[in-house]
Ligand SMILES: O=P(O)(O)OC[C@H]1O[C@H](OP(=O)(O)OP(=O)(O)O)[C@H](O)[C@@H]1O
């Protein structure tokens with residue numbers, strides 16, 4: 001659930017790619033809040049800036065002029081990160097770079113589920129040193145090794161596609177990536193099940209008549225906002241390479257194994273103004289509201305429904321579904337929780353993706369406050385898109401009761417989450433999931449609601465399929481968090497591996513030695529905060545300051 005982008009400007013003399021790559025990060029910031037970065041290429045050299053925090057923090061001192069001066073180039077890639085593997089240290093911020101062969105950079109959205117195998121392969125066979133715990137560094141090095149094996153001084157497009165075949169063969173899991181081959185062009189590719197999203201669009205060059213600019217992004221909103229049209233989804237197992245001479249090459253690298261996007265994109269991850277694999281996120285959420293209203297009529301009596309005074313969303317992902325549900329039940333709708341939009345700390349953004357349980361809990365109270373008159377003496381129905389650890393609903397129910405609510409129903413647009421997410425969302429260990437090993441009644445008791453109602457999995461899938469536009473090929477989804485059945489095989493020991501990793505990361509307070517070591521990036525200018533009058537963002541040359549994370553504890 002990281003956000004990735006890639007831009008090729010059609011005018012080879014242009015140096016402004018970083019301006020729009022930078023802008024694109026703000027359209028994907030909802031996906032990830034931990035780190036951000038941009039790498040661009042100019043005259044055979046890579047210029048890079050990355051660090052911990054949201055894009056605004058990492059690029060705080062970069063006005064348009066500074067971006068152009070320090071990140072010049074006609075093409076490049078960018079990333080916002082929410083860690084699912086490794087640590088949240090600055091050294092794992094992306095894009096990642098490896099100098100041999102050809103100078104490769106990569107931005108990855110997703111998660112690999114066979115890191116042990118890859119680490120072993122890279123160590124004993126490929127003889128490549130891996131300097132972090134990041135699974136994306138593994139993927140980059142598998143790609144680099146395969147390209148290197150060609151034994152060529154210069155590669156062509158066919159070589160790049162041929163090497164990708166090796167990535168698909170070795171890397172298991174979900175990934176949608178943008179990559180850059182120094183001096184040559186940008187690449188986009190997507191796993192063989194299409195679990196993580198990636199789309200592509202074009203527009204006329206603004207500086208070279210007749211030429212075209214090309215853009216890749218995790219979500220269509222980024223393309224549309226930057227004026228790109230003819231937006232298509234990269235298909236499972238497909239890649240696209242945009243060469244700096246203006247040519248674009250599509251190639252089916254491997255046969256698709258399925259076409260099963262992660263249903264959680266529609267439930268929570270994506271922006272409502274995006275369209276993923278031909279399915280409007282907004283429309284799918286409206287449908288979730290329709291289906292949930294039907295389920296409520298099955299679970300509650302007519303009298304109980306008639307007695308609901310007001311339907312209230314938990315801002316903001318559930319707003320769309322809640323409004324539709326209220327209209328289907330013919331009950332009043334109210335935006336009775338107000339979201340604080342103006343604070344300049346990270347608590348007010350998406351609390352679920354904040355690292356650390358305490359930070360999440362604090363974040364909910366700081367983010368939302370009730371309009372008391374909408375609760376006082378009323379029977380209310382609170383709608384959320386999902387209930388994961390139960391932090392949000394527990395806190396929200398308490399706030400509603402403190403404000404005087406007499407009866408509180410909590411309804412969820414998605415089913416009970418009882419399993420780990422292994423394809424790019426760091427949900428939690430099962431025993432931290434509130435629905436794990438609990439009946440619906442026990443969940444209600446745990447979050448102190450009068451009743452909890454979950455959407456059924458069939459209805460959730462139908463809500464998404466019915467939101468598809470003409471030509472969408474998607475009929476099934478990756479739904480492992482709900483069903484426990486994953487689209488790919490899961491290697492033995494993987495679940496234990498991620499639990500151990502979580503335990504290790506929880507215990508860590510200061511950066512370890514490997515975080516403090518920097519890769520000697522031949523040719524890469526990784527500008528340190530503080531250079532050129534910058535204030536810095538808690539990192540210096542990729543080393544996390546021990547105190548940096550204290551602001552979210
Ligand atoms: O049960 P929990 O562990 O609390 O997780 C579920 C909550 O987290 C998400 O909200 P978030 O605040 O991240 O984002 P939003 O503002 O987009 O709804 C999601 O929308 C639920 O409200």
Ligand SMILES: NC(=O)CC[C@H](N)C(=O)O
Nearest residue numbers: 001002083084085109110
């Ligand atoms: N959320 C993601 O897509 C994360 C990408 C990668 N697994 C990382 O942890 O950096």
Ligand SMILES: [Mg+2]
Nearest residue numbers: 314315316317
């Ligand atoms: Mg929410």
